[in-house]
Amino acid sequence: MSVHSAAGGPVHIPSFGRASACITNNDLFCPEWVRDNWGSVLQPALVEHVKLTAIAVAIGFAIAFAAAVAARRHRILETPIGLVSAFLYTIPSLALFQLLVPVTGLSVTTVEIALVGYTLLVLFRNILAGFRSVPEEVLEAARGLGLRGRDILWRIELPLALPSIVAGLRIAVVTTVSLATLAAFIGQRSLGTPMFVALRDYFKTEIIAAGGLAVALALGADALLVVAQRLLQPWARARAAA
Amino acid sequence: MILLDSVGPGTFLDAVRFIGANGGLLWHKAVEQLALSGASMGVATAIAVPLGVLLGHLHRGSLLAIGVSNVGRALPSLAVIAIGISAFGIGFTNVLVALVVLAVPPILTNAYVAVDQVDPDAVEAARGMGMRERDVLLRVELPLALPLLFAGIRTATVYVVSTATIAAVAGGGGLGDIIVDQASYRFPGVLGAAICVAALALLADLAVGGLERLLRPRGLRRADGRAAALAPEPLGGQAAPGQ
Amino acid sequence: MAEDGRRRTATAAEIVFRDVTKRYPGRPAAAVQRLSLVVPAGDICVLVGPSGAGKTTAMKLVNRLIDLDEGDITIDGRSIRSLDATELRRGIGYVIQQIGLFPHMSVADNVAVVPRLLGWDKRRVRERVHELLELVGLDRADAGRYPAQLSGGQRQRVGLARALAADPPVMLMDEPFGALDPITRERLQDEFLRLHEIERKTVIFVTHDIDEAIKLGDRIAIFREGGVLAQYDTPDAVLARPADEFVARFVGADRGLKRLALRKLGEIELEAPNGLAAGAPVAGLHTTLRDALSLMLSEGAEQLVVVDERGEAAGVLSVGQVGRLLAGS
Numbered sequence: 001m002s003v004h005s006a007a008g009g010p011v012h013i014p015s016f017g018r019a020s021a022c023i024t025n026n027d028l029f030c031p032e033w034v035r036d037n038w039g040s041v042l043q044p045a046l047v048e049h050v051k052l053t054a055i056a057v058a059i060g061f062a063i064a065f066a067a068a069v070a071a072r073r074h075r076i077l078e079t080p081i082g083l084v085s086a087f088l089y090t091i092p093s094l095a096l097f098q099l100l101v102p103v104t105g106l107s108v109t110t111v112e113i114a115l116v117g118y119t120l121l122v123l124f125r126n127i128l129a130g131f132r133s134v135p136e137e138v139l140e141a142a143r144g145l146g147l148r149g150r151d152i153l154w155r156i157e158l159p160l161a162l163p164s165i166v167a168g169l170r171i172a173v174v175t176t177v178s179l180a181t182l183a184a185f186i187g188q189r190s191l192g193t194p195m196f197v198a199l200r201d202y203f204k205t206e207i208i209a210a211g212g213l214a215v216a217l218a219l220g221a222d223a224l225l226v227v228a229q230r231l232l233q234p235w236a237r238a239r240a241a242a
Numbered sequence: 243m244i245l246l247d248s249v250g251p252g253t254f255l256d257a258v259r260f261i262g263a264n265g266g267l268l269w270h271k272a273v274e275q276l277a278l279s280g281a282s283m284g285v286a287t288a289i290a291v292p293l294g295v296l297l298g299h300l301h302r303g304s305l306l307a308i309g310v311s312n313v314g315r316a317l318p319s320l321a322v323i324a325i326g327i328s329a330f331g332i333g334f335t336n337v338l339v340a341l342v343v344l345a346v347p348p349i350l351t352n353a354y355v356a357v358d359q360v361d362p363d364a365v366e367a368a369r370g371m372g373m374r375e376r377d378v379l380l381r382v383e384l385p386l387a388l389p390l391l392f393a394g395i396r397t398a399t400v401y402v403v404s405t406a407t408i409a410a411v412a413g414g415g416g417l418g419d420i421i422v423d424q425a426s427y428r429f430p431g432v433l434g435a436a437i438c439v440a441a442l443a444l445l446a447d448l449a450v451g452g453l454e455r456l457l458r459p460r461g462l463r464r465a466d467g468r469a470a471a472l473a474p475e476p477l478g479g480q481a482a483p484g485q
Numbered sequence: 486m487a488e489d490g491r492r493r494t495a496t497a498a499e500i501v502f503r504d505v506t507k508r509y510p511g512r513p514a515a516a517v518q519r520l521s522l523v524v525p526a527g528d529i530c531v532l533v534g535p536s537g538a539g540k541t542t543a544m545k546l547v548n549r550l551i552d553l554d555e556g557d558i559t560i561d562g563r564s565i566r567s568l569d570a571t572e573l574r575r576g577i578g579y580v581i582q583q584i585g586l587f588p589h590m591s592v593a594d595n596v597a598v599v600p601r602l603l604g605w606d607k608r609r610v611r612e613r614v615h616e617l618l619e620l621v622g623l624d625r626a627d628a629g630r631y632p633a634q635l636s637g638g639q640r641q642r643v644g645l646a647r648a649l650a651a652d653p654p655v656m657l658m659d660e661p662f663g664a665l666d667p668i669t670r671e672r673l674q675d676e677f678l679r680l681h682e683i684e685r686k687t688v689i690f691v692t693h694d695i696d697e698a699i700k701l702g703d704r705i706a707i708f709r710e711g712g713v714l715a716q717y718d719t720p721d722a723v724l725a726r727p728a729d730e731f732v733a734r735f736v737g738a739d740r741g742l743k744r745l746a747l748r749k750l751g752e753i754e755l756e757a758p759n760g761l762a763a764g765a766p767v768a769g770l771h772t773t774l775r776d777a778l779s780l781m782l783s784e785g786a787e788q789l790v791v792v793d794e795r796g797e798a799a800g801v802l803s804v805g806q807v808g809r810l811l812a813g814s
Contacts, residue, residue, distance in 0.1 A: 028328060090443060092407050094421045095436030099429065102249040141585025144550060144657075145599050145647070146574030159589040171315070178318035182408070185422070195324045199411060204328040211321035211328075218316040235589045238631040 023205065030205045041194055041206070046213055049190040052180045053221075056112055057173055060119030067120075068127035069153065078128065085121035093118065093179050097186045111183040118179060119172040126168025130161025163236075166229040170222050177218040191217070249429055256430035257437060264431075268417070268438055275416030275442065278334065279403045282341035286402075287395065290346045294353025298387070299379050307354035314347025319405045327412050337406075337414035344405060345398040352394020356387035385459045392454040399450050403443045417442070497527035497687045498561040498654035500547065505556035507542055507712070516542045517712035519556070524704070526561075526654075529681060529688040531702035533695055534735070539712025540691045544657050547689060548577045560655060575599055578648030578656035578686070582663045584640050586632040592618070592643050593628040599651040617646040620683070622676055638669040645677070649684060656688045663692070674700060695736055699724070699743060707732050721747055741811055745775035750791050753810065755800025758790065765790050770799065778807050 022030035034042065064085075071077040096114045104110040134157050142152045184192030191214045198206035230237070261268060297303040319340075326340035360383045368382045384391075410418025420427050420435035427435070500523070507517040517539045524530040532540035545551040547558055549570045558565045565573055586595050593614050600610045618628060621642040632640055641661060648656060662670040678701065681688065692698055698705045699720040706717045709731055716728040724740040724747075727733035737743065751770035765788045766780050772791075781789050781804055793799045 090404075090440040092404065092418075092421060092436045092439045094407065094418070095432050095439075098421075098424055098432050099249055099253075099436075102429075135583075135585070135588075137581060137583035137585035138587060139585075140550075141579065141581060141644075142587070144548060144574060144577075144579030144581070144585075146571050146576075146602065147598070148571050151602075156587060156589075174316040177316075178320065181318050181320040192320060195320060196411075199324060199327065202327075202332075207324045207328045211318075211325040214318040214321040215316075218318055219313060222312060222316045233589070235591075235631045235633065238634055 026202070026204055028204050029208050033205045034209050037206075042209060042213060045189060045191045045193055045210065046217070048188075049177070049180050049214070049217065052108070052111060052115065052183065052188070052190055053173065053176045053217075056115035056176050056180075057119060057169070059112070060116045060172060060176075061123055061169070063116070064120050064123035064127055067124050068131060071124075071128055072131045081124060082121075085117075085124050088117040089121045093182050094185055097183060101186055106187055108188060110186065111180070111188045115176050115179055115183075119176060122171045122175070123168045126164045126171075127161065130164030130168075131157050133164060134160045159233075162229065162233060166225055170225045173221045173225065174218045177214060177221065181214055253429050253433055257433035260427075260430040260434035261437065264434070267420075268435065271415070271417045271419060271435070272438060272442055275403065275406045275409075275418070275439075276446075278338060278341065278409060278414055278416060279399070279406045279446070282338050282345055282402050282406075283395075283399055285338070286342045286345035286349055286398065289342070290349035291353050291391070291395075294350045295357050295379070295384065295387070295391075298354040298357025298359075299383060301358055304354070304358070307351050311347050311351035314344070314350075317344060319344055320408055320411070323408060323412050332413040334414060337409045337412045340412075341402050341405060341409075345402050348398045348401070349394045352397075353387075353391050356390035356394070357383050359390075360386045388454065388458055392450065392457075396447055396450045396454075399446045400443050403446045404439065407439050496652055496654045497685050499526040500524040500530075500655060500687055500689065501559045501562075502543070503557050503559070505543070505546060505558060506554050507539075507546060507551060508554050514711045515539075517546065517553075520712065520714055521556075522706060522714065522717050524687055524689065526687055527685045528703040529690055529701055531690045531692060531698040531705045532708060533692055533698040533705055534708030534715075535710065536693060538708035538710050540706075540708050541659055542712065543708075544659060544689050544691050547655070548574050548579060548657055550574075575602060575651065576653050576655070578651075578653045580641075580644050580648045580656070580658040580661045582660040584644040584661075584664075586640055586643055586647075588632050591629050591631055592623070592635070595632070595643055596646045596650050598647065603651055613650060614646075617649055620649075620680060621646045637665050638673060641665065641673060642676075645680070649686075652684075654686060656686050658688060658690045660692055661690075662697070663694075677701070696743075699747065707735060742775055742778075744811065745778060745807065746773050748774045748810075750774065750777055750802065755791055755802055756806065758798045758801050765801075767792055770794070774807060774810070777802055778804065 020030065020032055023033055067077075067081050071081055093114060096117070097111065100110040100113055104113060138156065138160070139152065142156050147156070180190045181192035181195060183190050184196045191210050194206050194210040195214075198204075198210070294307065297307060322343055323337060323340040326336050326343075330336040330339065357379075364382055364386065365378060368378045373381070406414065406416050407418040407421060409416050410422050417435045417439050421432050421439075424432055502520045502522050505517055505520040506515055508515045520543055522530075532543060534540050542551055546553045547560075547565065549565060587598070590598075596614045596617055597610050600613060605613070614628065615625065618625065623639065623642055623646070627635070627639070627643075632643070635643065641664075644661065648658075662673050665673065674697065690698075690701060702720055704718060705720055705723055707715045707723065707728075709715045715735075716723055716732050721744060723732065724736055724744040727736060727740070733740070749770065750768060750772050753774070765786050766784045767790045768777050768780060770791060770793055772780075777789055777791075781787070781802075787804055789802045790798055791800045791802055
């Protein structure tokens with residue numbers, strides 16, 4: 001059966017077996033394709049994507065947090081750390097992925113290094129801003145009462161820095177989900193993989209399914225973080241009610 | 243196709259040499275990318291600024307503004323471009339639509355918040371003096387809202403210029419054409435084009451900043467653009483790294 | 486707590502400043518200059534003076550939020566340098582003007598901070614929190630609320646409770662009522678005095694308000710610019726015999742009247758009631774001499790009848806007598 005794409009030229013139909021009229025005509029969205037290919041194409045891509053994102057954000061957060069804790073006490077560190085992360089940020093990811101390949105190979109590590117690099121700027125800035133937002137008198141009272149530096153960091157500064165930190169996490173998560181789609185360019189499986197494959201053949205359903213999943217993932221993660229923030233801040237709820 | 247070229251300190255020099263040797267090509271591609279970005283920003287601004295300013299002036303629709311910001315900020319750019327292609331086919335116009343979709347949220351949100359949060363005392367004084375609503379908006383609210391409004395436009399500009407790199411995947415042209423074509427241009431080319439993208443984004447950022455300074459009324463202290471990017475919500479947040 | 490009228494006199498400590506000096510680099514004058522004074526255990530010592538006179542610095546030297554350069558400070562004979570700073574602070578109650586309540590903790594958790602740090606068990610902490618909230622005049626229901634839900638006055642009460650929580654022998658208070666409106670301020674001052682009757686600690690209290698100093702202090706220390714102690718004595722003595730021109734100016738030209746405010750009608754010897762007092766104004770035993778004088782002057786009376794709680798005449802006060810009292814002491 002020969003089918004022509006809108007751009008001209010034959011179209012390869014990715015799934016063999018039932019080729020319904022919907023698929024043959026390359027309609028915008030064919031649910032049966034999604035049903036047939038969920039387990040083989042979409043779900044693995046989704047799972048991989050979630051893993052990539054989670055690892056990148058976790059590592060990025062750990063590094064950014066350590067850097068922010070250091071910078072909060074030694075102000076001179078802020079500019080160099082800020083500059084390094086800002087620099088990493090401006091490199092187009094498609095380029096960075098490719099350039100890392102000779103260094104760390106065609107592997108998850110390559111992708112993770114790039115993804116982590118991109119999260120650093122937002123997380124560092126927001127965590128540091130969160131620390132800075134703690135009112136001076138609260139810190140003074142804490143010291144005056146006899147709380148140790150470490151207690152002050154974990155029990156006072158961190159909870160109060162939460163809004164800023166979560167805001168940074170939201171941006172970082174959402175950006176990472178977006179960038180992880182591009183990781184498919186160097187062969188790393190993610191939701192970008194079906195997108196790239198389908199783009200080659202201009203197969204609409206697959207594009208929309210994968211793209212839609214990516215959008216849903218990003219929005220879902222964002223919403224989850226908002227809920228988490230609200231749960232972690234009972235005092236903010238009280239303030240709103242006051 | 244990914245070639246396993248080697249990369250080292252020499253690559254950077256090679257990239258610079260590439261830039262020097264291919265000025266014409268890079269210039270051509272850069273112009274393509276700027277044209278796409280400029281057009282997208284133009285459309286997005288034309289849609290988002292009046293809408294946001296109006297809503298902010300009326301102090302209405304905050305949920306809409308915040309919702310749009312949250313959703314829009316989260317959209318994975320490749321997904322939006324790819325879906326756009328599915329719906330509208332390949333080509334300049336269609337990538338433009340996708341970029342507009344991505345650019346509107348930060349501009350809209352910042353426009354709304356900027357006008358909504360203008361010092362209410364100033365606005366009240368203006369009304370009390372007998373100024374017409376239109377003048378209140380144009381002569382008082384808008385000038386005071388300028389810094390934050392422009393922060394949104396700056397964020398969106400950098401975002402769009404960077405994201406336009408992916409447009410290559412969709413046939414939109416630009417420096418992305420070089421970056422995705424390692425086979426033809428090898429690493430020096432990829433890196434060289436990447437450097438150009440970064441430079442382009444930086445120039446665009448400075449240009450918008452310069453424009454803001456021109457338009458800013460005398461006597462207003464400059465709101466730190468960076469501080470705006472840090473604010474948790476609902477302001478645009480960071481532009482996504484060059485894509 | 487309450488009705489058994491518990492008095493904790495065991496937990497106050499004597500504070501001694503000995504030739505204490507603090508200099509800041511780059512500034513010609515010292516912030517605190519060879520300060521020597523003794524605060525008896527259980528006393529409220531108010532440090533008062535113009536801005537920049539070093540009174541807050543002097544106070545912060547005690548809990549080592551600022552480290553001294555020369556001299557020493559001892560609490561109950563023990564040098565503050567012999568203890569780890571953090572441990573020292575856990576034994577000192579600290580109250581500041583902006584209060585600094587932890588916004589993310591409930592009132593109860595705020596108050597419980599130091600006891601928990603010291604490892605008290607849960608029941609003891611809970612009891613102490615409830616005891617203190619009652620002591621500072623807060624409702625039990627407030628325990629679960631957050632600082633953002635409280636008024637300024639309530640917040641400062643929590644601040645006080647928090648400072649008292651671990652029953653420290655020493656309290657440092659830096660203009661604690663300065664940010665409150667005058668009515669709340671007066672109420673809190675009165676309550677603080679009442680509290681001090683019950684939880685008798687050694688208090689170092691900083692203020693720039695001479696009237697607050699006179700009202701609260703068992704002794705007041707007047708500082709001159711440059712951290713120099715100008716006079717250290719009871720309020721009445723400072724008002725009666727200011728050490729120099731500066732102190733005289735600082736306490737105000739109406740220091741005579743201020744002295745009158747320190748005494749109540751019930752405390753002095755009254756003249757016997759006589760028949761001339763018909764139509765004279767009346768005042769109770771708790772009225773201050775100052776208010777009594779004011780009453781007489783505004784009514785144009787030479788005399789005033791003093792009555793006791795049952796409303797019976799206890800004696801008579803005359804304007805002349807007031808003058809004689811002032812001049813004589």
